[in-house]
Amino acid sequence: MNVIGKVTVLPQLPPSIARLSELAYNLYWSWTPHAQMLYQDLDPVIWERFQRNPVRTLLEVSQARLDALAADSGYLARYKAVMADFDAYMGKKATWASRNAAGMAPVAYFSMEYGFHESLPIYSGGLGVLAGDHCKSASDLGLPFTAVGMLFHQGYFRQLFDRDGWQNEAYDEMDLTTLPITPARTASGQEARVAVRIAGRDVSVRVWNLNIGRIRVLLLDTNVPENSEEDRKLTARLYGGNQDLRVQQYVLLGVAGIRALRALDIPASVYHMNEGHAALLGLERVREYVEAGLDFRTALETVASSTLFTTHTPVAAGNDAFTYDLMDRYIGEWPGRLATSRDELYGLARHDQNWDGQTVPAFSMTVFALRMSRAANGVSELHGEVSRDMWKFLYPGAEAEEVPIGHVTNGAHNLTFTSQAMRDLLSTVLPKDWTERLEDEKMWTAVEKLTDQQLSGVQLDMKCEMITFIRARMREQMLRNGASAADVAATDTLMSENALTIGFARRFATYKRATLLFRDRERLSRIVNDPERPVQFVFAGKAHPADNPGKAFIQEIYKMSQEPEFRGKIVILENYDMNVARHLVQGVDIWLNNPRRPLEASGTSGMKASFNGSPNFSVLDGWWREGYDSTNGWPIGEEREYADLNVQDDADAYSLYHTLESEIVPRYYGHATGDASWAHSVRRAIQTVSPRFSMQRQVIDYVQQYYLPIGERGQQVAADDSARARAIAGWKTWVRQQWPHTHLTAHADLPATCNPGQTAPVVAQVNPAGIGLDELRVEAVLNRGGHLTRVPLKNQGDGTFSADVPLKESGLYSVGVRMIPEIGGLSNELEVGLIKWATAR
Incomplete structure (x- = not known):
């Protein structure tokens, strides 16, 4: 019609x-x-x-x-x-925040994607679900918190497998009138609209309101009648299109996001960028201060002092970098708006790239985010280490361990992913208010009171529910692809509730090695088809539309699942989303994760499985390196680095098979009691993972480690018309001008050998080139087996610094002397990014 x-x-x-x-x-x-x-x-x-x-x-x-x-x-x-x-x-008035963070400065949280629920498909995977969970726990804890994101009206893609198992993408236009969102309204009752100038044209942005418990999320939408057809498509798809589209989307998220907060009079004092996609919010915030009368560098210090940046990926492809010419097209007017030069603005984001065999300067969103913030973190302990090494070039002369990037290990929102049946069971032994104390490790010891029968009963019910779901999904897929009547009928017998069931579901990026399980097909066949102790696997996950190697992994698993020896024992589901994820983490017996270490920044799916009593079976990477305690799951491979990726894959595959055959399968099918029983592993998974890797613990960590101190420092730096920011900016400008003219020499009277506890005199001579000697930290740096010890040298006058440096432990030391400019009130001692090492004299 x-x-x-x-x-x-x-x-x-x-x-x-x-x-x-x-x-x-x-x-x-x-x-x-x-x-x-x-x-x-x-x-x-x-x-x-x-x-x-x-x-x-x-x-x-x-x-x-x-x-x-x-x-x-x-x-x-x-x-x-x-x-x-x-x-x-x-x-509720007596929230965690009211008791523990009263007076906390309001937080504005920016993320490109959010995974709240499958009915609002504005997420692609773990990053979005993490952001959604962060919002849910911010609500649970009662934080003053507002999130900002994009309303992609075609969302991410719907994944469809063809008859050969190749991934195809479908995009569905969402009917906004049927979503749980409402137009955001200004104080005067008008629908909130903001405008952003992109490539010489004004783009209108509608703002939507989404309620997540006690907090709100602002979603930006350019699909409005006043925009051109092309501009209406700027918020069509998440991670779709080319680099031009991505840059424009990043301008929208950052610039329009800040303007949306202002249009709605929403207070924000701490700004949290969840990945580099949001980095351009710094442009708009600096513009506000420049327009109010500050110079660019003072405005920059003011903005950065109240900004936190969380990086999520150690994979180069996950850190966007664009040519300067491309950035000129979309932010070329911004240097003028900020009263600065193109070189100075772009220099804050510079990360040279090798493109087509040539090294060219590029605008890195991650580098810009790091430069535009005064606090940064990775998302697990190991990822923090990897990130410090990855970005240490921004601090020439510093060792990786000194780089000011911390970590907050990710968590997951327990109540989103724990089945109601498991929640009901836990409520029989945990305190009445347990859902408000999820991070309380002592509380979770009560899980020991659950009987083997109680646990196995709930888990069997959830497994049966999952298998019913899998069969229905596979039947639907078969019918769509015109499968034979026999094949369609065979979906009724897919998988068995009596078999050990292992789940693997995540993005199909190649470094996650979804096909590692198939490295030794014959051995896998023996494991799967053991008549007494069978094992079955369920896979799910999406590859990015442009990632053909990832799609090939999906197809390989699909084709393997159609082979006679694996048919019905290995299944791969299409259209992985939060609904599929919930069924799998609540229904499997074991959660499998085998990324190529150390490329898994954190991972969270295994946490969600353990909330439901499914032990983790994973490479010691990301969160599992911290979570594994020898009782709550199993490791794959060793904590070591490999020069040859093939050797690494062989070693990890061997470990996977061996652990499965010799430890997991015997324990699952055995009749042992006590610590050797399967129920013990289940209890330990729930007891250890639920508190330590709850999103509640994660958000509390952010509050205590970052939100509170950033809020306090940001206020100090911005006080009195940014007086402190002006002083810091002026001092940095002076120091950077003078630094090339400074000179440092040093001498250490080191014996060839000595006993522990002896000291060695170290003397340095400084030519400060006009910089105050009290503004220079001169120190001896002892490197013993890669571990640094820093000993300040005392100013003796006339540019002489000295100290007797203790050599406390046995070992081989190398000793150097360096100086670093510092004044009170900096966010960290390497903030200026200048280090000068002494030459010998």
């Missing part, structure tokens, strides 16, 4: 259940299964057809069904209980 218009007819909710509409527009329901059941029971078919979306379900369900449930005493009792819990949650 020819459509001339659309109208949404809203349901007439009976008074007794009228607040179902209110609840539908707050994603509190996304981590509350009892709330979801209220909508599912309206019409289970509609609920599933529309990705478990309460708003759409309310729009589609019949009036007769609403009226019937409004008179159903059982339904009404559940409705009242859910609404009472919701009201208690929303109205």
Whole structure:
């Protein structure tokens, strides 16, 4: 038919259940299964057809069904209980933040993607789900917190396998009237609109409001009538298109995001950039200060002092870098707006790249984010180490361990991923308020009270539910691809609830090595087809549309799953999303992860499985390097580096098979009791992973390590019209001008050998070139086996610095002397980025 218009007819909710509409527009329901059941029971078919979306379900369900449930005493009792819990949650005053972070400065959190629920597909994978979980726990903890992101009206892609197992992508236009979002409104009641100038044209941006418990998320949308057709597509797809599109999206996220906060009068004192995509928010914040009368460098210090940057990837491809010519096209007007030069602005982002055999300067979003912040972190302990080494070139003369990049190990939102059945079981032994104390490790020792039978019963129920889900998904895929009647019928017998079931689900980036399991096909066949102790595997995951090697991994697994010896024992599901993830982490017995160490920054899927009692079986990379304690899962491979990737793959595959055959399978199928039992591994997985890797613990770490100190320092630097920022900026300018003219020589009276505890006199002579001697830190640096010890030298006057340096332990030392410029009030001692090492005299 020819459509001339659309109208949404809203349901007439009976008074007794009228607040179902209110609840539908707050994603509190996304981590509350009892709330979801209220909508599912309206019409289970509609609920599933529309990705478990309460708003759409309310729009589609019949009036007769609403009226019937409004008179159903059982339904009404559940409705009242859910609404009472919701009201208690929303109205709670005594939150963690009120008790532990009173007066905390408000945080604005910027992320390119958010994974809150599958019905709002504006995420691609782990980064987005992590951001969504961060928001949920910020709400749980009662933080003053606002998130900013993009409303991609085609979302990420829907993944479809063809008959050969090759990934194809489909993009579905979302009907915004059926999503749990509302137009954000200004104080005057007008729909919030902001404008951004990109490549000489003004782009209008509509702002949407999304409620996540007690906090709000602002979503930016250019698909508005006043924009050109091309500009309306700027917020069409997540991670789609070419580099031109990506740069424009980054301008929108950063610049329009800040303007959206201002248009809505939302306070923000700490700005948290979740990955480099958000780095350009620094442009707009500096512009605000320059427009208010500050010079560029003072504005830069003011902005950076209140900004935190979290980096998520040690893989070069995950750190965007663009040519200067491309950046000129989209931010070429910004140097003038900021009262600075192109060289100075772009110099803050410079990271030379080798493109087509030539080394050229490039604008790195990660480098810009690091330069535009005064605090940065990786997302696990090992990733922090890798990041410090990766970005140490920004601090010439520094050792990797000194680079000011810390770490906060990722977590996951327990209540989003823990099944209701497991939550009910945990509630029988944990305190009544356990969901508010998830990070409390002592509390979780009560899991020891759960019996083997209780645990196995819940896990068997969840496994059966997962297998039912897998069979339905595979049947749907078979029918779409025109499979034979026999093949379609065979989906009814896929997998067995009595077999050890191992899950693997994540992005199909090649470094995650999804096909490592198939390195020795014959050995795998023996493991899978053991008649007494069978093992089965379920895979899921998306490859980026442009990642053909990742797609080839998917196809290899698919084809292997069709081979006679693996048919029904190995399954790969299409269209991995949060719904698939929940079924798998709640239903498998073991979670498998085998990235090429050390390229897994953190990973979180294994955490979610362990919340449900599934031990982790993983390479000691990312979070598992910190989480593994020899009782709560199993490692793959060794903590070592490999020069030959083939050797690494062989070693890790051998370890995988050997551990599976000799430890995991015997324990799962054995009848041991106590510490040797399978139930012991299950308990330990729940007990150790649930608190330490809860999102609640993660967000508390961010508050204590970053949000509170950044808020305090940012306020100090910006006080009195940025007086401190002006002093720091002026001092840095002077020091950088004079630094090439400084000179440092040193002498150490070192014996060839000595006993532990002896000292060695070290003397340095400084020509400060006009820099105050009290503004120079001169120190001896002892390197013993890669571990640094730093000993300050005392100013003796006339440019002479000296100290007796203790040699406390036995070993081979190398000794150097260096000087670093510093004044009080810097964020860290390497902030200026200048280090001069002494020459011998």
